[in-house]
Amino acid sequence: MTGTLQLRLVLHAEDLDGALALFRDALGMPPELDLTTPTADGDARVVVLDAGRATLELVNTAQRALIDTLEVGRPVAREVRVALEVDDAAVATAAAVAAGAAQVAPPTATPWGSLNARLETPLGIQLTLFTQVDPE
Numbered sequence: 001m002t003g004t005l006q007l008r009l010v011l012h013a014e015d016l017d018g019a020l021a022l023f024r025d026a027l028g029m030p031p032e033l034d035l036t037t038p039t040a041d042g043d044a045r046v047v048v049l050d051a052g053r054a055t056l057e058l059v060n061t062a063q064r065a066l067i068d069t070l071e072v073g074r075p076v077a078r079e080v081r082v083a084l085e086v087d088d089a090a091v092a093t094a095a096a097v098a099a100g101a102a103q104v105a106p107p108t109a110t111p112w113g114s115l116n117a118r119l120e121t122p123l124g125i126q127l128t129l130f131t132q133v134d135p136e
Contacts, residue, residue: 007054009082011123016045018100018122023049026099027084027092027129051084071118071128072105083128092129093117101127112136 013019023029029049037044059067068075086092089107096119097103104118104126113134119127 007056008048009054011125013123015122016047020047022096022099022101022121026095027086057083070110071108071116076104076118076126078126081126081128083130086129086131089115089117089129089131093119096121096127096129107131109133 011019024031024047029051031047032050033046033048035046064077065075068077084092093103093107100122101119104120107115107117107129110116110130113136114130114132116128116130119129121127
């Protein structure tokens with residue numbers, strides 16, 4: 001058996017510069033790779049951003065509903081939501097909103113000892129920004 005070495009979430013961005021303004025500039029994810037390849041359809045570009053440690057969080061329907069209740073106060077989740085641990089959820093939320101994300105819910109304390117904010121990105125992906133205040 002071989003082990004997994006990396007989790008890479010691939011998101012399509014019609015506005016790649018806008019996505020970079022949010023994830024690279026506002027949320028501080030430095031590029032690991034920025035590659036442009038000329039094609040017949042125009043320049044093909046991929047940018048891989050370093051997001052620190054990656055995990056795969058699997059939740060059942062009841063847990064998804066509980067998270068929505070705690071973070072937002074109502075059901076809003078989709079099948080995929082990206083969560084990023086940040087140094088300061090309030091500061092990161094303000095930076096993300098300034099870079100084009102829409103705030104769904106402000107930073108809110110959870111029973112798991114974290115401060116979580118919910119955002120809607122211009123890519124149509126829901127984003128949770130969280131700061132772990134107490135040990136998990």
